[in-house]
Structures are given as C-alpha cells and as structure tokens.
Amino acid sequence: MQRLGTGIGWRPEIADAVERMPGIDWVEVVAENVCPGHLPESLRRLRERGVTVVPHGVSLGLGGADRPDEGRLTALAERAAALGSPLVTEHIAFVRAGGPLTASPRLEAGHLLPVPRTRDALDVLCENVRIAQDALPVPLAVENIAALIAWPGEELTEGQFLYELADRTGVRLLIDVANLHTNHVNRAEDPAEALAGLPLEAIAYVHVAGGFERDGVWHDSHAHAVPRPVLDILTGLAARVDPPGVLLERDENFPEPAELERELRAIRGAVAKGRATRDAASPAAREAATAPRPAPTDAVRQRLGLAQAAMLSALVAGTPVPEGFDRARMRVQARALAAKRADVVAKVAPELPEILGEGYRAAFLDYAQGQPMAGGYRQDALDFAGHLLFTGRCEDAGARRELREWWLERSGPVPRSSRPVVRAARAARRVLLRRG
Numbered sequence: 146m147q148r149l150g151t152g153i154g155w156r157p158e159i160a161d162a163v164e165r166m167p168g169i170d171w172v173e174v175v176a177e178n179v180c181p182g183h184l185p186e187s188l189r190r191l192r193e194r195g196v197t198v199v200p201h202g203v204s205l206g207l208g209g210a211d212r213p214d215e216g217r218l219t220a221l222a223e224r225a226a227a228l229g230s231p232l233v234t235e236h237i238a239f240v241r242a243g244g245p246l247t248a249s250p251r252l253e254a255g256h257l258l259p260v261p262r263t264r265d266a267l268d269v270l271c272e273n274v275r276i277a278q279d280a281l282p283v284p285l286a287v288e289n290i291a292a293l294i295a296w297p298g299e300e301l302t303e304g305q306f307l308y309e310l311a312d313r314t315g316v317r318l319l320i321d322v323a324n325l326h327t328n329h330v331n332r333a334e335d336p337a338e339a340l341a342g343l344p345l346e347a348i349a350y351v352h353v354a355g356g357f358e359r360d361g362v363w364h365d366s367h368a369h370a371v372p373r374p375v376l377d378i379l380t381g382l383a384a385r386v387d388p389p390g391v392l393l394e395r396d397e398n399f400p401e402p403a404e405l406e407r408e409l410r411a412i413r414g415a416v417a418k419g420r421a422t423r424d425a426a427s428p429a430a431r432e433a434a435t436a437p438r439p440a441p442t443d444a445v446r447q448r449l450g451l452a453q454a455a456m457l458s459a460l461v462a463g464t465p466v467p468e469g470f471d472r473a474r475m476r477v478q479a480r481a482l483a484a485k486r487a488d489v490v491a492k493v494a495p496e497l498p499e500i501l502g503e504g505y506r507a508a509f510l511d512y513a514q515g516q517p518m519a520g521g522y523r524q525d526a527l528d529f530a531g532h533l534l535f536t537g538r539c540e541d542a543g544a545r546r547e548l549r550e551w552w553l554e555r556s557g558p559v560p561r562s563s564r565p566v567v568r569a570a571r572a573a574r575r576v577l578l579r580r581g
Contacts, residue, residue, distance in 0.1 A: 149390025160187035162402040171197035181227035208260035209239035210450030218280040242454040261296035268441040286317035286349035291327035291365035297469025304342020317349035330363035350390030368398035383419025483513040494526035
C-alpha cells in the first residue's frame with residue numbers, strides 16, 4: 146500500500162491555507178464536490194507540486210440493500226482518474242432506502258447511517274463492495290462510520306464485521322478513530338477491543354476528527370478540535386501498526402491556519418508515541434480465511450431493505466420506531482438529521498435564508514417533520530420552497546413574491562432564458578420586489 150504520510154481534508158474554505166501549510170503530504174476531497182472537467186485551481190496546483198489527492202465518496206451507500214448505482218460508480222471512477230489518485234474511499238453505511246425492492250417510497254437520509262452487523266447485511270455489503278471494486282480503476286477503501294443508534298439483534302462486533310469484510314473481499318479499510326470514540330460514548334463499544342479485532346494489514350489510512358458531547362451523546366461534528374481521547378485511540382492504533390497515512394478532517398467552523406497546524410502536530414505526536422511503544426514481535430496468528438459464501442439472494446436483499454426502510458422512515462417520515470430500537474436515541478437522531486438538512490439546504494441555496502430571514506430555520510424544520518427528502522439537497526431546497534408557496538406557509542407578501550421568483554427560476558424543465566436583456570429584467574424585478 147502506498148505511503149501517504151500526513152494529510153488534511155481539502156475544503157474550498159481553507160484551500161489557500163492548505164496550500165501554504167508545511168508538511169502536508171496529501172489531501173482528501175469530497176468526491177461529489179468536484180467536477181472532473183473543472184477541478185479547482187488549488188487542487189491543480191497541489192497536484193503539480195506532487196501532493197496526492199484522494200476522492201472520498203459520501204453517497205454510494207454500499208451498505209444499502211440495493212446494488213450500487215452504476216452512474217454513481219462511474220462518477221467516482223471519473224474523479225479518481227481526473228485526480229490521478231492511488232485509491233478511492235467510501236463508507237460502510239446506507240444513505241437511502243425503499244424503492245422497487247421493497248415496494249415503498251424511496252427515502253434519502255442525507256446522512257451516513259449504520260448497517261446492522263448481521264450475516265445478511267455482511268453478505269450484501271460484500272457483494273456490493275465487489276461490484277464497486279470491479280467498476281473502479283484503482284483500489285477501494287471503506288470507512289467505519291460513527292453511529293448514534295444500535296440495531297437490535299446484531300451478530301458481530303465491529304472488529305469481527307470489518308475483519309470478515311476485508312477477508313472476503315480484499316477491500317482496504319479507512320479507519321476513523323474519531324468514529325471509534327463516538328461509538329464508545331454512544332454505544333458503549335470498547336475502541337481497544339475494536340482495534341484488536343481489525344485486520345491491520347488492510348488499513349489504507351486513518352481519519353482523525355473532532356466533535357462534542359451533549360447530554361451523554363457524542364456528536365461527530367467535524368467542526369471542533371480533536372479531543373485527547375481520539376488522539377489516545379490513534380496512539381493505540383499506531384502501537385499496533387504503522388498507518389500508511391493519517392488525515393485531519395474538518396468540514397466547518399474552520400479555525401485559523403495556525404490552529405489547524407497545531408492539530409496536525411498533535412496528530413503526528415500521537416502516531417510517534419504509538420510507534421515508540423509498538424511491540425516488535427510478529428502479530429498474533431489469525432484464523433484461517435473465511436470460507437467463501439454464495440452471493441446474497443434477492444430475498445436477503447429484500448429482507449435487509451425492508452428493515453432499513455422501516456428504520457429510515459421512522460427517522461425522516463415520523464412513522465413508528467421499529468421494535469428493538471432505543472426510542473430516545475431515534476428521536477435524537479431524527480432531530481439531528483432535520484437540523485443537518487436545514488444547514489445543508491442553506492448552503493446549497495443561500496437565497497432561501499436571505500428571503501425568509503430569521504424564520505427560515507423554523508419553517509424548514511416544520512417542513513422536514515412531514516416531508517422526507519426524496520432526492521439530493523438541491524431538490525430538497527426546491528421542494529421546500531414549493532411547499533411554502535403551495536401551502537400558503539409564507540405569509541409575508543414580499544418574501545412570497547421573492548420566493549416564487551426564485552422557485553420559478555429553478556423548477557422548470559429547462560432554465561429560464563439566459564439572454565442578457567432577460568436576465569437584466571429579472572434582476573431589476575427582484576430589486577423592485579425587495580423594495581416593495
């Protein structure tokens with residue numbers, strides 16, 4: 146496996162700072178946020194300097210009951226080729242459920258949700274990983290996720306689940322030590338036990354990130370400093386194996402560059418501390434390779450799909466919580482998903498908070514209670530605006546006129562005229578609407 150070194154998640158908000166940071170060997174970019182034909186100049190410059198760029202996908206849903214979408218796999222492959230990447234990464238998660246497999250409405254989570262650690266789910270995941278591996282031009286690594294909710298009736302620990310996945314498919318592992326800490330707080334899972342069960346030779350690289358605890362629940366925010374317990378888990382991992390790469394993730398609430406550099410130094414220090422205590426003896430012998438298993442039947446996929454659809458529907462559509470789930474944790478997760486939807490829609494459609502002002506968030510959370518996300522976040526923004534218009538929920542006449550103009554601009558089958566004279570007329574009309 147290629148040695149990557151120390152890296153940081155590349156985000157547009159810190160692009161300039163990343164270019165100037167000393168000791169950055171590689172960066173990771175959210176695959177869905179880059180266009181192969183129009184790479185950001187910052188990424189181009191980094192590549193020209195020899196900095197490795199790895200695309201990190203978030204929407205494939207390899208842990209879902211359906212087979213991976215060919216279009217999403219093609220898009221991920223195109224980004225790997227455009228960036229000259231040595232590998233691509235995704236998550237052990239499901240992000241959507243329902244549809245033809247379960248004869249139910251298609252639901253989007255807009256978030257990475259945990260798969261049940263059962264034999265059925267593992268069989269489906271293994272086949273989905275193999276499909277993805279065949280479609281990608283470079284090796285695939287998959288990441289363990291943070292989870293607030295535990296599935297009832299799980300049959301394997303996280304270490305056992307990951308070990309068997311890697312053993313059966315040869316897939317590499319992206320180990321997020323912050324997610325191990327999250328699962329320790331939220332699900333009482335021992336991170337040392339998880340590390341002991343991992344196939345260390347399969348590790349491609351490691352994620353490190355921050356979060357915060359509230360009312361006994363750890364929120365994997367990627368918007369806070371890396372806490373000491375996460376660094377300690379990194380040290381524990383480095384005491385077992387020298388990770389090929391370690392990367393600092395930060396998605397929002399970006400601090401000054403000096404603070405990011407301080408966190409990178411702390412990460413290097415945690416790895417060095419683990420390396421200094423690593424036992425030089427050979428690792429303990431593993432059990433024999435897992436016996437090959439047949440591909441999951443459609444009945445297995447349907448069984449998993451029904452369970453995932455019921456769980457996701459309870460989170461985003463207000464249906465009853467399936468038996469065996471912690472109802473309090475499900476309520477916390479449902480609120481977190483709705484809040485995330487509101488935040489992301491505000492980013493992809495910043496005009497909506499401008500038009501609605503302080504009432505935006507309350508209006509969106511009210512909408513989200515009964516309107517699950519059926520597509521991506523841009524479609525969600527359109528659906529939200531349409532909901533306000535058609536239900537009369539936008540009572541301010543001026544805001545309603547602006548909202549209608551915004552919605553008409555984007556909701557047609559083709560964009561409205563882009564001729565300069567028409568665009569100028571529309572811009573003038575928007576100014577007049579605001580003044581009115």
